[in-house]
Amino acid sequence: MTEISLDNTVAAIAAELPGAAELFRRHDISFCCGGHVRLSEAAVKAGLAPSALVSELKALEQAAKRDAPEETSDLIGHILDRYHQTHRAELAWLIPLAQKVERVHGDHPSAPIGLSQVLERLRDELESHMMKEEQVLFPMMRRGGSPAIAHPIAQMRDDHEEEVEHLRTLEHVTHGLSLPQGACGSWTALYTGLRKFTDDLVTHMHLENAVLFPRFEAQSPAAS
Structure with missing residues (x-):
């Protein structure tokens, strides 16, 4: 996982934490x-103390470590x-809710045009x-892994890198999941659902990339 420091980019941290x-x-x-600006620059631009933003992110990092069971079989089940x-x-x-919002509100300047297609590809x-x-x-x-496990991992x-690109596209077409003034119930429900879905997906990838996969990558011949 990308280390949280002021030199890391916003995009890298958002994709992994x-x-x-x-x-x-x-x-x-x-x-x-x-998102390709350094965390230090992003903090200053947002009017935040860089150290305060790093502290908030490190608190999230600690919370992520407590998210799932420790034992490998239980973690996989989770x-x-x-x-x-x-x-x-x-x-x-x-997906059908995104199609409805695009169809009904397609002429609105904040409409998430193309969202349903992004979700279908994802x-x-x-x-x-x-x-x-x-x-x-x-x-x-x-079954305990094997030296051959390195390739599927x-x-x-x-695959995770491709999923991250879809998440960035989703963020773009929804204008940062920003609802316009007076948004209808369907639009509001869509973005509420997308917030949960996207954070779930990042957590899912984090558990695999940072917790589960490293337990088996040490079995590969290159690691010995």
Whole structure:
């Protein structure tokens, strides 16, 4: 995981640290289009003391470490139940709701044009990713792993990078999940659901990248 320091970019931290995206939104810090600036610059531009922003992010980092079971088999079960099934269920209603908001409010300057397409691409790639974990990677892990496990783990990490790009696009087309004045109930429900979904996805990736995968990557020949 990217270390939290003033030299890191906003985009890198938002993509890897659960809760960081919402923290940045709360401080009006963009992490899609303007996300490639250093944390120090972003803090100053937002009128914040850089050290205070780092402290808030480090508190999120500590919270993320307490998010899931420690034992590997229990952690895998947690990822399957809390994230795989939840992503599927939420995307099943977020996509049609996004289509409705785009259709009804398409002439509004803040309309999230293209959002449903972003979510459909993310759903398709995420479904493929989760199936590979469920059918190949997680069973290997539950059997104790093997030197051959390095390849599927590397592929999952690559998939995560693609998912991060979709999240940045989502942030862009929704203008930072910013609701316009007087937004209807459907639009409000859509963005509320997207906030939870996107933070869940970052937490899911964090648990795999920073907690689960490193336990098995040490088995690869390159690590020995």
